[in-house]
Amino acid sequence: MKRIIFILSIILLMAIPAESQSLKKMGNKLKQTTSKEAEQQVNKTIDDAFNKSGDQAQTNNDKVNETASTATANTGATQELWTKYDFVPGDTVIFEDLLANEQNGEFPSKWDLKTGNVEIAELNGESVINFPSTKNSEIVPLMKEKGDYLPEKFTIEFDAYFTEFCTKFEIKLYDVVNQQKNPDLPRIIISPKDIFIYNKGKTTFDENKNYPYWQHIAISFNIRSLKIYFGEERITNIPNLGGNPSGFSILASQCHEGNAALIKNIRIAKGSMNLYDRVMTDGKFITNGIRFDVGKATLRPESMGVINQIYKLMSEHADLSFSVEGHTDSDGNEAANQKLSEERAASVKKALVEKGIAADRLSTSGLGESQPIDTNNTPEGKANNRRVEFIKI
Structure with a gap:
């Protein structure tokens, strides 16, 4: 039995890269374990196999998933952690x-x-x-x-x-x-x-x-x-x-x-956005700084810079109320974009209400891809079309 585990361990270790990253690229392989490292790891694997009940060895896929979880943990930060973020x-x-x-x-x-x-x-x-x-x-x-x-x-x-x-x-x-x-x-x-x-x-x-x-x-x-x-x-x-x-x-x-x-x-x-001046001049302001996960209405943490500024504006000017309008680019299905724009507008309102703005000062609507302000033929144009508009009411 010990000989069988020894052989299987060698095969397993030869397949595991020394770096447990899921980075895959052509012409640039991840570093592999050296023969000396492999020998040390084989001995450790055999000892573990006999000292622990059951098979508790972590597979290579487990290691990849663990690395992926660690690598993306920061991007999953909740908006509560970005309450003082003021980048616009x-x-x-x-x-x-x-x-x-x-x-x-x-x-x-x-x-x-x-x-x-x-x-x-x-x-x-x-x-x-x-x-x-x-x-x-x-x-x-x-x-x-x-x-x-x-x-x-x-x-x-x-x-x-x-x-x-x-x-x-x-x-x-x-x-x-x-x-x-x-x-x-x-x-x-x-x-x-x-x-x-x-x-x-x-x-x-x-x-x-x-x-x-x-x-x-x-x-x-x-x-x-x-x-x-x-x-x-x-x-x-x-x-x-x-x-x-x-x-x-x-x-x-x-x-x-x-x-x-x-x-x-x-x-x-x-450009630079002065929210109050824009509202007083144009009756609205437009922002592409409120970001969402791709194809979803989930706010990304960096959106909080704009949302915090809007919260400050509405707190300082109690007479201001807005219709929050969501817009998308033309990628994907038109009906799906319409629904997505509605959900995104609702997510923005929810974030502002959670910060303390009265719900009756905000209404929401979604216009999907129906009102582009730029071309949908370039990445930059699409980025400008993926926006949220705040219309003074």
Whole structure:
């Protein structure tokens, strides 16, 4: 019996990668166990088999599921954790990449490469941009405008995957492929425990050591001032950045071989929303900053920046009441989009009521894909059409 278990253990261990990630990519296999490691693990497996009653060994699939649960735990944060989040994205999306229809192992189609190697990979069934080497790789978004495409007010958002304490992402606020270097614009280094801006200093914060995990990163620029958010916390607030941002570049690498550095859900938007002025001038305001899970009416945590601002507005102006209208892009079935838009409007109202706004100050309706404000032929246009409108009543 012991000999049979020994043989089966060897076969099992040869099939398990040393890194229990579900990252799958072409031409870049996960590190396998060495022969010495395999021998040690076989001995441990045999001892465990005889010392424990029943078969308690965890299968490879169990390990994958455990990693997936850990990796997505942060994105499942409830909106209660984001009650002080005050980031509001720009009015109009000028670049968005949700990595739809990308091919695993290929270079991401909406980006250009400055240096290194970047590819599409898959993590837990979702496409991601992978920086697959310990050497730095740097990419820039493919924009229609090759000159200065960042206005005096803009926001940048993306989700970053942190696998260990030394995982870092470097941001430059100019396009390293298509624009000249601007020495007045400092480099921005984002890590799991601090944000460092060259010539401006470093801000540290409590490190989440529950690696690996996704974290939402948000950058807001308003004429001169720069704010950077790490998850729900505003970490950096610089009154005068000292330079004119003109583009966006992102650089990263694996800190140690096999420990992935990934990004997804990248969005650049222009403009700045002053809710009260917009309501008084236009009788309504439009936001694409209220986000939902794909195909669902479940609010994503980063939506709380806008919802918190609306709650503040309605608390300070008791005479304001709104009709909350949900809109979708044209992807999918028209009837399903209509139903989804109604459910999303109801979710927004529910969030505001739970914060303390009287229910009778809010009505809801859904208009599906029937009233686009932009084209449905580009990702950016679809992002602008997926919106929530607050109509003063």
